[in-house]
Amino acid sequence: AQSVTQPDIHITVSEGASLELRCNYSYGATPYLFWYVQSPGQGLQLLLKYFSGDTLVQGIKGFEAEFKRSQSSFNLRKPSVHWSDAAEYFCAVGGATNKLIFGTGTLLAVQP
């Protein structure tokens, strides 16, 4: 079955600290992988995506993610978190059908 697991429902980090949000997927074919961010009252915004090539991908707002096929993971990272990064983050997996499966999200809080 195709699925996405985000094991952390809620994470709190201090401003300036590093961040890693976990994402594990199950997909029968070569996956396309995405991270989205949702600020309160807003739609989801695409942060970055992976579909081939270099397994370390760079996105907007200083985020990056690394695709690890052996671990079925696509973790999101940022070296130094800003207060404006507080939001909910969603990992998603898809394929040639253009239908994405979303994880349940990780809510990030940033302490001053």
Next chain:
Amino acid sequence: DAGVIQSPRHEVTEMGQEVTLRCKPISGHNSLFWYRQTMMRGLELLIYFNNNVPIDDSGMPEDRFSAKMPNASFSTLKIQPSEPRDSAVYFCASSTQANYGYTFGSGTRLTVV
């Protein structure tokens, strides 16, 4: 590019009334998706269209829900009759290719009282 446009942004209606949500996808995008987001169930895919044709409506909760895409620039999601448990944020998203990801609209917050 104005992005994916949804209307209305907020809708409050009484139980039993018909509700119509509207979406204008990004020009040139050939896939359109309707999602529902609630605290309890997260993001649920309701239905999606490719080239205006419904491809997968398995997520539509029941017959009270229907969706149409009469042309490439417009789609509607209708709930008739509405019930309090339909209260949620409904998102529309569009896409051009599978590996490009989706562009989401700002959503319609529906409250059924």
